[in-house]
Amino acid sequence: MAGTGPPQEFQRICTRNGLVLSESQLVLLTRFVDGLLEWNSKINLVSRRDQENIWFSHVLHSLTLLFYVEFPDGLRVLDLGTGGGFPGIPLAIARPDFELVLLDSIRKKTVAVQDLVDRLGLTGVSVCTGRAEQVHSIHPAAGTFDLVVARAVSSLRDLVRWSRPYLRVSLTPPVETSEVTRTKFTSPGLIALKGGDLEKEIAEARIKESIRFVRVIGMSFEGSIELGLEDKKAVIVKL
Numbered sequence: 001m002a003g004t005g006p007p008q009e010f011q012r013i014c015t016r017n018g019l020v021l022s023e024s025q026l027v028l029l030t031r032f033v034d035g036l037l038e039w040n041s042k043i044n045l046v047s048r049r050d051q052e053n054i055w056f057s058h059v060l061h062s063l064t065l066l067f068y069v070e071f072p073d074g075l076r077v078l079d080l081g082t083g084g085g086f087p088g089i090p091l092a093i094a095r096p097d098f099e100l101v102l103l104d105s106i107r108k109k110t111v112a113v114q115d116l117v118d119r120l121g122l123t124g125v126s127v128c129t130g131r132a133e134q135v136h137s138i139h140p141a142a143g144t145f146d147l148v149v150a151r152a153v154s155s156l157r158d159l160v161r162w163s164r165p166y167l168r169v170s171l172t173p174p175v176e177t178s179e180v181t182r183t184k185f186t187s188p189g190l191i192a193l194k195g196g197d198l199e200k201e202i203a204e205a206r207i208k209e210s211i212r213f214v215r216v217i218g219m220s221f222e223g224s225i226e227l228g229l230e231d232k233k234a235v236i237v238k239l
Contacts, residue, residue, distance in 0.1 A: 005030045010055045017067040017221055028093045028120055029059060035119055036084055039112040045084030056227045062087030063094055064219045065234055070184045073097045075146040078166050080132050081153035085113045092125045099124050103138060105131045132162040142166050146187030156192060156201045160209040163190045164239050190237040212238040
């Protein structure tokens with residue numbers, strides 16, 4: 001798999017969904033996958049059963065967020081529970097205007113992710129070791145982020161609770177019925193990449209965490225069923 005580059009189907013899906021990646025971005029993604037697989041032989045960054053499908057199960061899944069949500073330039077983003085660098089590193093490659101902090105509680109994972117960031121020369125990305133609920137682990141960056149993004153990390157209620165101290169204060173209330181709000185991300189907010197039936201999870205988060213609104217985007221596209229991504233959703237939360 002090393003050095004072969006992304007499958008043609010990966011590129012085709014991205015392009016058909018409005019995400020046109022340059023040759024240099026595809027090279028960076030390939031180097032990221034190669035480095036990740038190298039590290040995965042030493043520590044468990046991704047499931048062994050996902051290694052053969054890493055372009056779709058992990059890289060494409062991270063990037064599908066850009067298919068459905070329009071982001072302003074220059075967002076300051078916290079990848080909460082980055083694991084092997086998902087979704088943060090693919091997002092950093094696709095959106096080099098973003099400033100990202102990749103946070104994980106497991107030091108051996110952040111060591112690996114820092115090495116990958118260094119190899120790729122991603123100057124707008126930093127890596128931090130600490131538990132999400134221990135805000136001091138990332139102080140003084142807390143309270144400065146436009147977006148917290150998390151992929152398969154915890155319950156939505158926990159994610160809301162953990163994200164709140166990291167996000168900057170918004171002076172403008174969101175308007176849930178606005179067409180602009182439906183398609184464009186207005187900071188600050190949380191986006192969780194999740195799967196399955198989220199009804200109870202969302203209801204609990206609404207009641208217990210006083211969130212202002214939640215929008216669920218079904219991330220379904222041509223080929224998503226065949227790729228095993230038909231159940232994936234992006235949950236946009238305004239706190």
